[in-house]
Amino acid sequence: MTATTHDDHHDHGPAKGIMRWITTTNHKDIGTLYMITALIMFFVGGAMALVIRAELFEPGMQYVDPLFFNQMTTLHALVMVFGAVMPAFAGLANWMIPMMIGAPDMALPRMNNWSFWILPFAVCLLASTLFMEGGAPSAGWTLYPPLVLQGGNNLPFAVFSVHLLGISSIMAAINIIVTVFNMRAPGMTWMKLPMFVWTWVITAFLLIAIMPVFAGAVTMLLTDKFFGTSFFNAAGGGDPVLYQHLFWFFGHPEVYVLILPSFGVVSQIIPTFARKPLFGYSSMVYATASIGLLSFIVWAHHQYTVGMPIQGELYFTYATMLIAVPTGVKVFNWLATMWKGAMTFETPMLFAIAFVVLFTMGGFTGLMMSISPADLQYHDTYFIVAHFHYTLVTGAVFAILAAVYYWLPKWTGYMYDERLGKLHFWLTTISVNVCFFPQHFSGLAGMPRRIPDYAVQFAEFNAMSSVGAFVFGFAQLILAYVVIQSIRGGDKATDEVWEGAKEHGLEWQLPSPPPYHTWTTAPDIK
């Protein structure tokens, strides 16, 4: 069964001009919008990171004042998490899920448009705080009270921005779940579902469960500041630690929202380039589901130093360690997939392999910090900064980069420049390690995070880090160039793009680029 390119009256094209993008209900258009937004935000958030690294290049105060520095750490995180990584995965989901399950589009196309079009407005609300009295929020992306309540005019804007981002994510997540539950082609049974789709179903469930809790928590911040409530005020019987519990009930599943689709992407790419089916498919599904469930019962490992009862510390230590088991299952499955495979190393595969190696390192440092007595040493140092950048940069961002190189020829119809892709990969991988690896050492030696100045003994590690960060940042311009070049033309891509890819998913049976509407008639699934 092929795509119905000439299928008669049904194949209406897009609207003309800018209105095509504003009013579109097409999953491919919306996917593109999400991806472009993510790319722009990746550079915006990256520029903020470079402000941080420039200031930290040497001890002493150089370029920015401490308040602005703190605004940068806060906004860098919020922009990267909510503006870059989540929209990138939402974009991948929009583009790929209907094509992978044989559906004509997302289940709720109008709501799909709204999910995206709330996003730029939410980002603008947040960015507008930079120009306000008191500047942007500067209490860290976690927005902990009482500090966050003591800033300038930014609080209500930050809170409403979170509300909008939440509405956007919840609608996107509902759409994905309904699409996968209701729109699979006949014969596409649950245990035939591509891993990327599986991981997104579980991610979507996490999103629907956690975004409302975050919305509730920031609403309490708002009422505490403006309406005299006492949720986080001990004098009135509340407790600032309550906010931390609510936040991390959201926050811990949230980091799996960022990483589970990455697992999905890597589980798509490695089999293609190892020319073997994914090893242990069903165990991958169960491992993903286990990680999803466990993510809800480990949140307080972010709060070991806050003064929890000892039973709490014990419980959260053991529960957190459990997560290493399903994660280990995944890593070994990827290794076993590559074992004796006929491997080639195109750019997507390079990023996928780097993901497996470097994400595992981030996982191991996570395991170290799951142990509450040890975490007392690591807490709020550069060690945690190194840890979560290994999971989120060499983890989530690498998976997104891998996915972009993997599916870009499918989207545009043109092959990207493999030489530039490889250059991008090596520059990125080397520089990211130069940037973040030394932070393990400065952290273990006691350098605290989120401060603009530091003691001189940390100078070398920080200088290294900053050099790595700048190389990493500018290396991403190659990505932008490669993407634009591939959109504008080049060698025509074949339908399956990668040798033998037709065995690895429905999307490779469609033309490159696919017509505006695909699978208007459901394909036959073997």
Place this chain on the structure above:
Amino acid sequence: MASTTKDSYYVPDQARWPIVGSIGLTTLLAGFANFLNGSSVGATFMVIGAIIMVTMFFGWFGTVVSESVSGTYNHQVDVSFRMGMIWFIFSEVMFFGAFFGALYYARQLSVPWLGGEGSNLGIETHQYLWDAFSNVWPTNGPAKVGGLEDGSFHPMAAWGVPAINTMILLSSGGTVTWAHWGLLANNRGQLIKGLIATVVLGFSFVVLQAYEYHEAYTEMGLQLGTGIYGSTFFMLTGFHGLHVTIGAIFLTVVLFRSLRGHFSAEHHFAFEAAAWYWHFVDVVWLGLFIFVYWL
């Protein structure tokens, strides 16, 4: 539209309402934020944003209703709507979960700790701040935040208006089900009578709650700012009341559509969505009645 047949999934061409919704929502929220920061233009923007939002809802739902009535949606589309509504309600449940969580945390952890429970090694840290405070509920905290002039307040008793409101909501759950039976049996009279009863009961609940709030604010020293009890009481019951109002408006729309002859025994997604939403509001109320008013 003519392009769609019953056997293919309906994918609309273009949607103009979402961008209107984004502009409306952003205007409303940016206006509210400016209002909270003391700007004089804030309220104006809130009103403009709210008007845009109401227009958007009329336009968007109007489009969907007319498409539905003209038979554009096949069974699969109907299933998508149902699943979407169920997951939306689930997200609402989690939103209330955050506030219930705050209530349990205050009652089980933060207030007992402020009263000296759980101190390690015999070090009574709470004594350095508020040594006279002991663990009681309801409370407005060791500093007696808010309340009457002497810092005291009266908690809301369960067996007055709240008990009546419980009866009202529970019976409205019955009337909406009775209306559903009428719809399924093609008994339009029963459908419309059941809906009218439900809507009347729903708005009566809101009126009684407004009366209760008035009492609390003017007589009992119980306000949003009355410590953790006032905070959890008003945020939980307030968001619930807001949802009752939304649900009652939803049911009113369904009532007017029923009067115009919409819905059939086989095809009535909007009716069921409203009914599900109503039952959700009902269940949340039971949780509120037990944990906020009664225990």
